[in-house]
Amino acid sequence: MTVTLAAGQPEVDRRARGARATWALLVLLGFAALAALGSGASGVSLGAVLLGIWSGEGLDARTQLVLFEIRLPRLAVGMLVGAALAVSGALMQGLFRNPLADPGLVGVGAGSGLGAVVAIVLGGLLPFQTPWLVPVAAFAGGWCATLILYRVATRQGRTSVAMLLLAGIALAALAGAITGILIYLADDNELRDLTFWSMGSLAGSNWDKAVLGLPFILPVLLFAPLLGGGLNALSLGEAAARHIGHPVERIKLLSVLGVAAAVGAATAIAGGIGFVGIVVPHLLRLATGTDHTRLLPNAAILGAALLVGADTLARLVVAPAELPIGIITAILGAPVFLWILLRQAPLAEA
Amino acid sequence: MLVAEGITVSLSGRRVLEGVDLTARPGEVTAIVGPNGSGKTTLLKALSGDLPMSGAATLNGIAIASAPVWQMAALRAVLAQQITVSFPFTVLEVVRLGLTASAGRETDPRQALARVGLAGYEARPYPHLSGGEQARVHLARVLVQLGAPVGPGGPRWLFLDEPVAALDIGHQLQVMQLAHDFARAGGGVLAVMHDLNLTARFARSVALLAGGRLVAQGGVDAVLRDDTLSAAYRCPIRLNCAPESGRWYLPQMAGALDAH
Numbered sequence: 001m002t003v004t005l006a007a008g009q010p011e012v013d014r015r016a017r018g019a020r021a022t023w024a025l026l027v028l029l030g031f032a033a034l035a036a037l038g039s040g041a042s043g044v045s046l047g048a049v050l051l052g053i054w055s056g057e058g059l060d061a062r063t064q065l066v067l068f069e070i071r072l073p074r075l076a077v078g079m080l081v082g083a084a085l086a087v088s089g090a091l092m093q094g095l096f097r098n099p100l101a102d103p104g105l106v107g108v109g110a111g112s113g114l115g116a117v118v119a120i121v122l123g124g125l126l127p128f129q130t131p132w133l134v135p136v137a138a139f140a141g142g143w144c145a146t147l148i149l150y151r152v153a154t155r156q157g158r159t160s161v162a163m164l165l166l167a168g169i170a171l172a173a174l175a176g177a178i179t180g181i182l183i184y185l186a187d188d189n190e191l192r193d194l195t196f197w198s199m200g201s202l203a204g205s206n207w208d209k210a211v212l213g214l215p216f217i218l219p220v221l222l223f224a225p226l227l228g229g230g231l232n233a234l235s236l237g238e239a240a241a242r243h244i245g246h247p248v249e250r251i252k253l254l255s256v257l258g259v260a261a262a263v264g265a266a267t268a269i270a271g272g273i274g275f276v277g278i279v280v281p282h283l284l285r286l287a288t289g290t291d292h293t294r295l296l297p298n299a300a301i302l303g304a305a306l307l308v309g310a311d312t313l314a315r316l317v318v319a320p321a322e323l324p325i326g327i328i329t330a331i332l333g334a335p336v337f338l339w340i341l342l343r344q345a346p347l348a349e350a
Numbered sequence: 351m352l353v354a355e356g357i358t359v360s361l362s363g364r365r366v367l368e369g370v371d372l373t374a375r376p377g378e379v380t381a382i383v384g385p386n387g388s389g390k391t392t393l394l395k396a397l398s399g400d401l402p403m404s405g406a407a408t409l410n411g412i413a414i415a416s417a418p419v420w421q422m423a424a425l426r427a428v429l430a431q432q433i434t435v436s437f438p439f440t441v442l443e444v445v446r447l448g449l450t451a452s453a454g455r456e457t458d459p460r461q462a463l464a465r466v467g468l469a470g471y472e473a474r475p476y477p478h479l480s481g482g483e484q485a486r487v488h489l490a491r492v493l494v495q496l497g498a499p500v501g502p503g504g505p506r507w508l509f510l511d512e513p514v515a516a517l518d519i520g521h522q523l524q525v526m527q528l529a530h531d532f533a534r535a536g537g538g539v540l541a542v543m544h545d546l547n548l549t550a551r552f553a554r555s556v557a558l559l560a561g562g563r564l565v566a567q568g569g570v571d572a573v574l575r576d577d578t579l580s581a582a583y584r585c586p587i588r589l590n591c592a593p594e595s596g597r598w599y600l601p602q603m604a605g606a607l608d609a610h
């Protein structure tokens with residue numbers, strides 16, 4: 001069936017497209033989730049799972065273990081992280097009024113990363129050992145980076161976006177330098193951890209990690225769309241947004257805090273996974289336009305689907321081993337990033 | 351009523367406005383004129399609450415410097431001299447940005463577009479429009495923000511910084527007529543103008559700035575005179591009268607002629 005829309009109703013058309021896109025994306029996410037649940041090194045197939053449930057015989061112990069303790073938590077973490085990264089990207093881009101802005105760019109990712117690296121390398125010196133050290137340190141790093149950014153870039157209650165970006169570059173450079181020093185101190189085991197971590201991975205996913213991420217990521221996903229109208233207005237500039245009546249400083253503060261929470265949690269539970277925050281909003285803008293009230297919820301869904309899909313690929317390509325997922329997202333994302341740059345070039349010169 | 355007293359603004363350590371007094375009444379168009387760099391935009395920004403300033407400014411009795419943004423947004427809309435839109439919104443989406451919870455909903459965005467001569471442009475990407483078309487899109491957005499010329503908080507105000515600078519002669523008249531009608535219906539209009547002829551035709555009150563100071567404010571007859579204009583613009587200007595369209599201003603090319 002084709003949907004005919006009255007001519008001269010482009011607004012209705014665009015909104016309908018946005019709503020249709022949401023449904024299409026949910027279906028896509030469903031397929032990605034089923035594919036993720038049905039594939040893996042253990043050889044338990046989706047068919048066997050469904051058949052077990054359907055026939056009423058239930059699942060055998062091994063299948064149950066694979067499904068409920070390995071694949072489901074990994075799916076949950078993948079969806080959380082993908083949605084968090086994509087929504088953070090869309091928030092940052094709206095805030096910075098630039099489709100190339102990304103949490104990685106303002107140093108939030110770098111801060112989280114540095115926290116994790118410090119924990120990996122120096123964690124052995126602590127008198128006690130805990131698996132929570134790396135996630136907690138990544139959290140702390142992300143928050144510290146955000147606080148420093150805010151101190152540097154905010155004057156008299158107003159945030160300069162240019163200062164924020166420049167401070168982000170400085171923070172990323174600093175984090176890179178400290179990481180470089182720490183690599184000299186690391187032993188072989190830690191080095192492997194480091195590489196794996198810096199590429200990002202969902203390999204260590206479990207319910208604990210999902211539970212750690214949920215309270216930080218879910219509120220951001222739910223409330224980010226409420227900032228959409230303000231971010232739309234910000235594209236006219238801060239002064240114009242204020243003239244229209246938007247509380248610009250509060251919108252900026254909430255966006256930055258939301259990004260810090262989501263990115264800190266995502267980095268903590270899955271490492272540094274790049275490009276999701278750039279690619280997802282960009283694809284959505286091409287498909288359904290710029291309106292942030294639609295872009296933000298759709299980004300959450302597509303981000304989740306994309307990361308779950310990328311993770312399934314990462315597990316299948318070199319099975320029974322697996323690739324760090326960051327490699328997959330970089331291979332998919334970096335060319336898209338360059339393509340955006342290329343298309344932007346004439347604008348930048350103007 | 352807009353009342354500003356002793357507005358003084360310093361930017362980057364430079365005194366840009368010095369003790370400017372300005373009064374604007376609803377029901378008429380008030381023009382701010384003066385040479386480049388005389389402080390017109392700075393004054394409009396200060397009155398929009400964008401710049402730290404000393405002095406007192408009230409709009410309908412509300413102190414501009416301390417009023418919350420939503421309250422000011424329900425009372426006045428600002429058309430800036432330069433606006434960039436950083437994402438490729440459609441024309442209609444840009445106009446709809448003016449719809450806010452506090453004001454708005456009184457003017458349909460499509461009607462506003464039609465009033466600025468852009469009916470049928472709704473679905474076009476804003477970046478694809480010409481400069482003058484883009485300027486009129488923002489005028490439509492500003493009209494949508496304000497809604498009716500008079501609201502529960504009294505007259506509503508249009509602050510326009512060179513609203514016709516990018517427009518052809520036909521659209522200049524259309525836009526000035528729109529501003530004039532808004533004022534006639536009880537709203538207030540404060541417009542920065544370079545075109546003295548349009549100013550004389552559509553404004554009732556004129557403020558002349560030069561070097562960051564108010565040189566004169568009053569009716570068109572009192573302010574737009576040969577001697578005050580020539581002194582402020584440093585260029586000989588003569589007032590003439592045409593039988594039908596009334597007064598018009600002609601710069602005298604004395605310097606250029608002397609050179610020959």
Ligand SMILES: Nc1ncnc2c1ncn2[C@@H]1O[C@H](COP(=O)(O)OP(=O)(O)OP(=O)(O)O)[C@@H](O)[C@H]1O
Nearest residue numbers: 361362364366384385386387388389390391392393
């Ligand atoms: N941020 C700033 N820092 C320092 N000086 C400034 C700043 N902004 C404006 N000025 C100066 O203030 C003066 C008034 O500027 P303003 O933009 O108000 O002029 P204007 O009357 O609107 O001129 P135009 O007709 O060209 O639009 C100019 O001399 C300008 O150089």
Ligand SMILES: [Mg+2]
Nearest residue numbers: 390391392431
């Ligand atoms: Mg100006």
